[in-house]
Amino acid sequence: MGTTFAEIKTMGWNALVKELGYSGATKFMLLYEKGEGDYTKARKALFKDVTIEDIVSEISESKKQKAMILTYLVDRSFIIKYL
Template identity: 35%
Template sequence: MIKTQQEIIKQGYQALFDSLGVVDAIRFIQHFTPGQGDYTKERQKWLDKTPLEDILTSMRQRQKDDATQYEEIIE
């Protein structure tokens, strides 16, 4: 029998709760919940005001400051 979209969503949430527990399942769901606003419009506004050299300098400095930036730990 084909499941409805609602049944699949309910089953998916239940699998998360069973596997992670309620608190960690909610934390997981929040990680993927879309934010608010229009990122593209907001980004364009600050990019128009910021010289490219400043952006590149900031990126280089950030790499130096955080050598472990991709080793995220969720506690």
């Protein structure tokens, strides 16, 4: 059986790193990385109706949920430990 595309990709990356180092290999790959569209326009469209308050609220809710889960796990492990 022949070499797979994944193996060829790995071998190519290793050859680039050997010759150029990680930084040089990464820069080389970026020369051929094809991007599509306009990133800035896409982000503006995606978040056009989102306010700072929305973001802060979402972060606060996420922190509350994580705290509740942590409290539950700590309480549960305490109960299990001392049963």
